[in-house]
Amino acid sequence: MRTTLSYKRFPTPVRVIIRQSQENxxxxxxxxxxxxxxxxxxRGxxxxxxxxxxxxxxxxxSSPQKAWASFVSAMKEEGVLI
Structure with missing residues (x-):
């Protein structure tokens, strides 16, 4: 069961693909x-x-927007962001 904490929504969902087959x-x-x-x-x-x-x-x-920006940056660095 999810808690209310889990509803810290990102401004837009992020699509990540790992190993060319697993989309998240x-x-x-x-x-x-x-x-x-x-x-x-x-894990740099x-x-x-x-x-x-x-x-x-x-x-x-901090805000979900700041978390989103950091997450997007990390995924771009890894080359897995769609």
Missing amino acids: IIATAWDAVEFLRRWPGK LAYRRALQHCLDALDGI
């Missing part, structure tokens, strides 16, 4: 945290920033 639609900060925790790629600065901003959005410390 990330629509909330909670979705992003779950996706990032399973992330098979490198952009990854760590995205994870922290998404966790901060869930805690109400």
Whole structure:
């Protein structure tokens, strides 16, 4: 069961494709945290920033827009953003 924290909606959903077959639609900060925790790629600065901003959005410390921007940046760095 999802908690109300999971409804920190992103301004627009993010489509991510891993290994040319697995498509993921990330629509909330909670979705992003779950996706990032399973992330098979490198966990560099952009990854760590995205994870922290998404966790901060869930805690109400920062906005879902900031989390979205960080997540998009991390996915662009990895070359998996559609």
